[in-house]
Amino acid sequence: MYVAVKGGERAIDAAHAWLAEERRGDPAVPELSVAQIREQMTLAVNRVMAEGSLYDPDLAALAIKQARGDLIEAVFLIRAWRTTLPRFGASEPVDTGAMAVDRRISATFKDLPGGQVLGPTFDYTHRLLDFALAAEGEAPPAPTADVRDEPVPHVATLLNRDGLIEDEAPDDTPPPDLTRQPLELPASRALRLQALARGDEGFLLSLAYSTQRGYGRTHAFVGELRIGRVAVKVELPELGFAVEIGEVELTECESVNQFRGSKTEPPQFTRGYGLVMGQSERMALSMSLVDRALRWQELGEDFTGAPAQDEEFVISHCDNIQATGFLEHIKLPHYVDFQAELELVRRLRREALLAANPGAEEAAE
């Protein structure tokens, strides 16, 4: 039985008005602008774009402000907004080999064409709180150096010259899109990567960590991690040719994994791939490890029962909006459901008491 009830409008209005007041905080403290969030909380903005699955730094910053810094709530706002947009088409696959890199490192080769470029990284900082930042000082300008005009090829191409790593041959087949078709498992690697790219960073981090600790061990090296800007090209139907319509910042990670070979594949290195919107290094790294763990079947490896190998487990639970939607709905009124459960428990207790002590019917009531 479903019973509709009304009421609570006044309480809800008051709750939302109070929410707006609390969001603003102490009026004596200057209000944050959306531009300040975009420019100074950049990595939070990047996370909201990646998990919201929409590249728009201004909107992500607005969502963070509206959500009072609750990033999953901000992702929710972005996901809701993107459903209102007409889809104009798809870009050509971005060329990450031609990325204008801010950062590019490899943990497998010291000397490589294009060099090791650290970029604006937290690595090698001492993780000591910097109280100077509380004093609102200006940062000194970053040093510069002469730019060497040289290509920055993918590290995998270096290994591929000797056939030591599996090849990824170009394929322009339009990929499946989980925002358009219901998810069906088993999924292709392309579909899995789409799901992981918008998956929750914390969830993917834990899964990736679990593979390192032995739950579906794949022994990953960071073949390459690069962060920078790539051009976005879209074919405009009015013109019949592809045009660059913008530029996006992406983080790409390729893990290199030991592989002893199988019935169909010779011993060689295999690859896990991560590509994430914005500067989202931990997420890209996690994605590449989870991608590799999910490929056990394709590579003829054993299924050890590890969570990171379980496609249904990973893909069905990596989306934090689905997760939080289902989780949080249980705090909404379930009065009727609970009433039914209450009746059931009372009846069972009555029956159990009667069975233990026939003739005690009055006591049970």
Place this chain on the structure above:
Amino acid sequence: MPNANETRKDWMAVLAKAPPGRLAALMPDPPPHEFLRAPEIGAVMLRGRIGGTGAAFNLGEMAVTRCSVRLGCGTVGHACVQGRDKDHARRAALADALMQTDAAAEIATSVLASLRNEAVAKRDARAAKAAATRVEFFTLVRGEDQ
């Protein structure tokens, strides 16, 4: 005209990637025009390739704005630009139309050249900072060298 599309591609890219405020400053007085398609906000699905070189997959969407205009002389211009700035899309479409008219030389010098130079300067400034963080390895003296 084998390269006709190349040049148009080139200027459309410059216009699309321009900071909206700069384009507005460089084109303060847009010529009279009518909309064939009024500025419209939508999304484009960004695609990547598995392993950087392999099969295409969907990475996520990007907000874009598109617009088509017709000048008084009948020339049509199109634009599809990153972001949600309708004025950016309108001005980019207008510049695209003007580049196909006698005004091309003027737009190329007064608008496109500045945008191009500023984009290059911005890119070079970042590249120079990245270059300063490039690691130069050196090998320490080892036991067998002594």
